[in-house]
Amino acid sequence: MVLAGLSILPSAAMRPFAARYFAGEELSDAVAKLRELGAKGHTGILDILGENVTTEVEARGVLADYIVAAKSVKENGLEAYISVKPTHFGLTISTELALELYDQLASACSELGIFLRVEMEDHPTIDATLEIFEALRKRHDNVGLVLQSRLFRTPADIERLAPGPLHIRLVKGIYLEPAEIAFTGVEDIRRAFFEVAKQLFERGAFVSLATHDDILSAELEQLIQREELGSDRYEFQVLLGVREALWAVWQKAGHPVRVYVPFGRNWRAYSLRRLGKNPELLRAIVKNTFRRG
Ligand SMILES: Cc1cc2nc3c(=O)[nH]c(=O)nc-3n(C[C@H](O)[C@H](O)[C@H](O)COP(=O)(O)OP(=O)(O)OC[C@H]3O[C@@H](n4cnc5c(N)ncnc54)[C@H](O)[C@@H]3O)c2cc1C
Known part of the structure; x- marks a missing residue:
C-alpha cells in the first residue's frame, strides 16, 4: 500500500527515500563510495542501474558504459567487480544479443x-540467463552467476551446471514469484537458502552469501565454522544502505563483507524494490511528512 503510493511519486519526491540505496547518478559517485567503503575494509560490486532495455542501440550503449566503469575500477585501484542484469544487456530483445554483450x-x-x-x-528470464552463463563459462574464467533460493528449481539448476569451478552469489530472490514455482513463506525461503548454500559448498563452489538476515547468517556462520571454510570459499555480500550494523558484526567476527554499490540515473525501479523491503519505510514517511508540514 505504502509502496504503491510511493511508486506514483515524482522522482524528486521519491529521491530522499531512495538515496541511501545508490551511490549517486555518476560513475564518480560510485568510485567515491567504493573508496570510502574500501577504507572501512569492504570490497565492492559496481552496478549500473537499469533493466529491460528495449532497443539494441541502448543495450550496446550499456556495454560501452560498463567498459568505462570497469576501466575506472582498475585505474582507481578499487577492490571491486562488475555486476550486470541480463535485461540491461537486452535479454528481452534476444538471448544472442545479451550473450554477445556479456562476452x-x-x-x-x-x-x-x-x-x-x-x-x-x-x-x-532464468532459462536464457543459465544458457548465457554456461556459454560464458566455456570462454572465460572470470564470470559468476546469481541463484535465488526461493525458486523450487534452483537445486536442480545447480546439478545441471557443467562441471568446473563455480562462483555463485546466493540470494533469496527479490522478485515475488508465483506459489506454483517458488516458496512464499519466510521460513521456507530461509531454509532453502541454507540448503542451497550447503549444496554449493559440497560442490566446491565459491559462494557469496548475499543476505541481511541475521537468523540465517548465524546458521551460515556455524556451517562455515563446522566445515572449516576459509575466505577462499565464501564471503558475505550486502546492499548499500541496508543494515550496516550487521556488516560490522560480521567484519568483527572475521568474515569478508562485500558491498553492492549501484549508481546511475535509472534508480527508480531498483530503489522501489529496496524500499518495498524496508520495514522502517512507513515510519520514515510519516516522520518526513510531519517535518515538512
Ligand atoms: C549483494 C546482493 C546482490 C543481490 N542480487 C540479486 C539478484 O541478482 N537477483 C535477485 O533476485 N535478488 C538479488 N538480491 C536481493 C535478494 O534477493 C534479497 O531480496 C535481499 O537481499 C533481501 O533479502 P535478505 O536475504 O536480506 O532477507 P530479508 O528477510 O528480506 O531481510 C533480512 C533483514 O534485512 C532487512 N532488510 C532487507 N532489505 C532491506 C531494505 N531494503 N531496507 C531495509 N532493511 C532491509 C529486513 O527488514 C530484515 O530485517 C541481492 C542482494 C544482495 C545483498
Whole structure:
C-alpha cells in the first residue's frame, strides 16, 4: 500500500527515500563510495542501474558504459567487480544479443583482471540467463552467476551446471514469484537458502552469501565454522544502505563483507524494490511528512 503510493511519486519526491540505496547518478559517485567503503575494509560490486532495455542501440550503449566503469575500477585501484542484469544487456530483445554483450564485457574485464557477475531476474528470464552463463563459462574464467533460493528449481539448476569451478552469489530472490514455482513463506525461503548454500559448498563452489538476515547468517556462520571454510570459499555480500550494523558484526567476527554499490540515473525501479523491503519505510514517511508540514 505504502509502496504503491510511493511508486506514483515524482522522482524528486521519491529521491530522499531512495538515496541511501545508490551511490549517486555518476560513475564518480560510485568510485567515491567504493573508496570510502574500501577504507572501512569492504570490497565492492559496481552496478549500473537499469533493466529491460528495449532497443539494441541502448543495450550496446550499456556495454560501452560498463567498459568505462570497469576501466575506472582498475585505474582507481578499487577492490571491486562488475555486476550486470541480463535485461540491461537486452535479454528481452534476444538471448544472442545479451550473450554477445556479456562476452565482450567478460573479455574487457579479463584484460583488466576484473570479475564479472551475471545477475538473475524474474522467472521468465532464468532459462536464457543459465544458457548465457554456461556459454560464458566455456570462454572465460572470470564470470559468476546469481541463484535465488526461493525458486523450487534452483537445486536442480545447480546439478545441471557443467562441471568446473563455480562462483555463485546466493540470494533469496527479490522478485515475488508465483506459489506454483517458488516458496512464499519466510521460513521456507530461509531454509532453502541454507540448503542451497550447503549444496554449493559440497560442490566446491565459491559462494557469496548475499543476505541481511541475521537468523540465517548465524546458521551460515556455524556451517562455515563446522566445515572449516576459509575466505577462499565464501564471503558475505550486502546492499548499500541496508543494515550496516550487521556488516560490522560480521567484519568483527572475521568474515569478508562485500558491498553492492549501484549508481546511475535509472534508480527508480531498483530503489522501489529496496524500499518495498524496508520495514522502517512507513515510519520514515510519516516522520518526513510531519517535518515538512
Ligand atoms: C549483494 C546482493 C546482490 C543481490 N542480487 C540479486 C539478484 O541478482 N537477483 C535477485 O533476485 N535478488 C538479488 N538480491 C536481493 C535478494 O534477493 C534479497 O531480496 C535481499 O537481499 C533481501 O533479502 P535478505 O536475504 O536480506 O532477507 P530479508 O528477510 O528480506 O531481510 C533480512 C533483514 O534485512 C532487512 N532488510 C532487507 N532489505 C532491506 C531494505 N531494503 N531496507 C531495509 N532493511 C532491509 C529486513 O527488514 C530484515 O530485517 C541481492 C542482494 C544482495 C545483498
